[in-house]
Amino acid sequence: MGTLVRTVCSLFLLLQVLTEPAENSDFYLAGDYLLGGLFTLHANVKGTVHLNFLQVPKCKEYEMKVLGYNLMQAMRFAVEEINNQSSLLPGVLLGYEMVDVCYTSNNVQPVLYFLAQDYLLPIQEDYSHYVPRVVAVIGPENSESVMTVANFLSLLLLPQITYSAISDQLRDKQRFPALLRTMPSADHHVEAIAQLMLHFGWNWIVVLVSSDDYGRDNGQRLNERLAGRDICIAFQEALPTPQPNQVMTADERERLGAIVDKLQQSTARVVVVFSPDLALHNFFREVLRRNFTGAVWIASESWAIDPVLHNFTELHRTGTFLGVTTKSVPIPGFSEFRVRRWQAGPPPGRSNRGSTCNQECDDCFNTTESFNTILTLSGERVVYSVYAAVYAMAHALHSLLGCGDTGCTKEVVYPWKLLKEVWKVNFTLLGHQIFFDQQGDMPMPLEIIQWQWDLSQSPFQSVASYYPMQRQLKDIHDISWHTPNNTVPMSMCSKQCQSGQRKKPVGVHPCCFECIDCLPGTFLNQAADEYDCQPCPSNKWSHRKDTSCFKRRLAFLEWHEAPTIIVALLAALGFLSTLAILVIFWRHFQTPMVRSAGGPMCFLMLMPLLLAYMVVPVYVGPPTVSTCLCRQTLFPVCFTICISCITVRSFQIVCIFKMASRLPRAYSYWAHYHGPYVSVAFITALKVAIVVGNLLTTSPSPTTRADPDDPQIMILSCNPNFRGGLLFSTGLDLALSVVGFSFAYTGKELPTNYNEAKFITLSMTIYFTSSVSLCTFMSVYSGVLVTIMDLSVTVLNLLAISLGYFGPKCYMILFYPERNTQAYFNTMIQGYTMRKD
Incomplete structure (x- = not known):
């Protein structure tokens, strides 16, 4: 243990020499409570740096970082502004001590120094009452350095607020309980980029990342975010890590040339770049050298408002530059504060005692002065994050010290107590609410900015705003696209499909x-x-x-259609003519003409005919259960009764003249037992059985089916499955018509007044032909045409019976009454008998 203690003590003795603040330096301000500041004033791209054992990297040998020095001035400005106020920390002087952390290893020495007390960090079991050199730390900048520092500070719960690191790993309060930040996390930055691409319809992009954790992590996060957004990455490339002195090697030039060639060959015109600013200098020089133009460059927050890259004015030829950064919040008096030292000249001579490379910045004034216009016009975006972090610590101290209007208690501040108060802060600063959510983030709005090279206006013009609380991109303004006619650039692998x-x-x-x-x-x-x-x-x-x-148009037989009107007129004619025949036959019931036509059986035929004519309207209009039932039952039975009567009547005439003399006994049975009516009843019963069986197997409910000729039409009809039963039912009628035709043909030589063969033959021929044609037509076609054909054939068959069979008899009754006498009929029978003999 003694050896370990001596080693730690020796290390801090070394730190005392290395990190003692220089006199007359911007890095140090004495005060009652010190804030530690970690800023990147010089930047080294994270390449392989060969360090000697225990040798501190010399920051001034690296590239000057203008924004880093600007952020350090923001902390100085905030501390001095708080000290000049009497309300926030009355009677308390807030001090600071800052260190330039130009490289990853530079973070370890300053954080140990901040934790030390009198340059010693004792090994204790309980640090609850331990008081470090500083009460809190502001910074550092990038996520990797923040994690290094946070791992140390979390051991003592020393409050730390970072102003720029966006890694989502920093939201883990189990690992980093003392870490907070005044910048939204990477999740919100990536979400803002994704919503920007969705807004402009860009779904074919290129992603370029740096060869470090920052590039890899954010590139992976963007991949995950775009996975469900219908946005595809044409390709993703890692930019080579440049040398610390920015000299481009042959390998780096070859690699950059290959990446630019790939960009030129790709159809993607939106390039998202996640990389530190220094890693992009050589890349954009290669882009300019190869004259790659017409792209939309989307910058991550690490270089979105970098004034050095913006100073490459030739970049405006390569396309449109957009970036994601924090909301612009102008800080009154800061721009004047930043330049006052330049106006007064360089600082007085430095004391070599204690001055080290991490607390000196010989060229910072002159270098930053050359970018003063850009820094002023840019709206001091990230500066507000540092400014808010300092004020958050001051408000926490105000609460912890119990400050009133006149003074504070100036008690000893333990880090863990101050940390509790930092989590509770909630105040308004320059119009924005400052508080920390459960992950320690301040939900500050982000902005989408566009690079402008007209220095009469802001070089980073806001074109949209993103609000982390709503996770929504809003307030999108017009963008000056570097395209002909200022049209929005297209970046799609395939053009959007048309509707349908x-x-x-x-x-x-x-x-x-x-x-x-x-x-x-x-x-x-x-x-x-x-x-x-x-x-x-x-x-x-x-x-x-x-x-x-x-919806398909329902098709059915309608009244206004010409075929329907014609058939309806024919049906009306048939009904009236049948009604007239019924009246004529009724009035001349006792005459020989009516008796020869069948007598009472004529009325058995005429009544179903009238009923059948009355069924015709059920074929018109949308089918229903009742109309389909009438079609499938009432009409077939009525028609069968008529056909059976005609068949029995033709058989009866043949029996009288040809079979009565030859088979007298058979004829006596036929006449005695009312053979004609029994036959009609039997046939009708058979027909009824067929119809009932058909109904039991097939529902009479109407159905719809697509018209094969026009699929836009749905045919509304009675159940088409009834067709099989209809054919079977029609077969009975056809058989009766053939039998009737045969008997009629057999009696063609009968007396004129009894010879009905030619009329029955005509009726049966019409019925047989039309029925066979209808069955054939129904087997080939379907739809409304079948319905009109079915109705037409029905009316035609009814007319054939009513006019073809009864018409000639009415004609004889009305116009040849002399032939409607018993004497005339006896004369005709005698003449027939004499010829046969």
């Missing part, structure tokens, strides 16, 4: 696809699936390239 076109993937990227029209009967529901067209429901249809389906 599905995407057919091409290659491995979902953003690369072909556009295929959705066929008729299908539609594209983009919310559900952009790659497949969905079929329309059975009652709907769509045209080619439709995004929704429309």
Whole structure:
């Protein structure tokens, strides 16, 4: 243990010599409570640096970082402003001590120095009452350095507020309980970039990252964020790490040349770059040398407002520069504070005692002065993060010290007590609310800025705002695109498909696809699936390239159509003529003409005929259960009764003249037992059985089906499955018509007044021909045409019976009454008998 203690003590004795602040230095201000500041005044790209054992890197040999010096001045300005106020820390002098952390290893020595007390850090079991050199630390800048410092400070719960590091790892309060920041996390920066690309429809991008943790982590985070956003990365490349002296080696030039060649060959025109600023100098020189233009460069916060890169005025030829950075908050008096030392000249002579390379900045004044215009016009964006961090510590001290209007207690400040108060701060600073969320982040709005090279205005003009609380990009303004006619640049692997076109993937990227029209009967529901067209429901249809389906037009037989009107007129004519025949037959019921036509059986035929004519209207209009039931039951039975009566009547005439004499007994049975009516009843019963069986197997409910000739039409009809039963039912009628025709043909030589063969033959021939034609037509066609054909054939068959069979008899009754006498009929029978003999 003794050896370890001596080693630690020796280390801090060394630190005392190395880090004692120089006199007349901007790095130190004495005070009752000191704040530690870690700023990058000189920057080294994170390459391989060969350090000798225990040798501190000489920061002044690295590249001067203008923004780092500007941020250090912001801390000085904030401390002096607080000291000059009487309300925040009355009677308390706030001091600071700052260190230039130009390289990763430079963070270890300053943080040990800040934790030490009288240059010693004792080894204790309990540091609850230990008082370090500083009460809090502001900084450092990048995430890697912040993690190094936070691992030390968290041991003593010494409050630390970083103003620029955005890594999401820093939100882990288990690892970094004492760390807070005045900058939104990387998650919000990446989200702002993703929403910007979505707003402008860019889905084909290139990502360039630096070869360090910052580039890799943020590149991976952007990949994850874009995975579900329909934005594809054409390729991602890691930029080579330049030498600390920025001299471009042959390998670096070759690598940069290959990356620029790849950019020129790619169709992607949006390039997102996650990299420290120094790693981009050689890259953009190569971009300018190869004359690569027409790109949209999206800068991460690490270089979005870098004045040195902006000073490459030739960059305006390469395209449009956009970046993500913190919201611009002008700080009154800061610009004058920053230049007052320049106006007064360089600082007085430095004392060599205690001055080291991490607390000297010989060229800072002159270098920063040359960028003063850009720094002033840029709106002091990140400066506000440092300014707010200092004020947050001051408000925490105000609460911890119990400050009133006249003074504070000036008690000993233990780090863990101050940390509790820092978490509680909530105040307004220059119009913005300062507080920390559960992850220790201050939800400060971000801005999308555009680089401008007209120094009469801000070099970093705000074009949109992103609000972390709502996670939403808003207030998007017009952007001056470096394109002809100021049109928004296109960066898409494939042009957006037109409405009603599905995407057919091409290659491995979902953003690369072909556009295929959705066929008729299908539609594209983009919310559900952009790659497949969905079929329309059975009652709907769509045209080619439709995004929704429309209801198919229902087709059925309507009254205003010409065929319907013609058939209706014929049916009305048939009904009236049949009604007239019924009246005529009723009035001449006892005459020989009516008795020869069948007598009472004539009325058995005429009544179903009238009923059948009355069923004709059920064929017109939208089918219902009742109308379909009438079509499938009432009309077939009525028609069968008529056909069976005609068949029995033709058989009866043949029996009277040809079979009665030859088979007298059979004829006596036929006449005695009312053979005609029994036959009609039997046939009718058979027909009823067929119809009932058909109803039991097939529902009479109407159905819809697509018209094969026009899919936009849905045919509304009675159940098409009834067709099989209809054919079977029609077969009975056809058989009866053939039998009736045969008997009629057999009796063609009967007496004239009894010879009905030619009328029955005509009726049966019409019925047989029309029925066979209808069955054939129904087997080939479907739709409304079948309905009108069915109705036409029905009316034609009814007319054939009513006019073809009964018409001639009415004609004889009305116009040849002399032939409607018993004497005339007896004369005709005698003449027939004499000829047969």
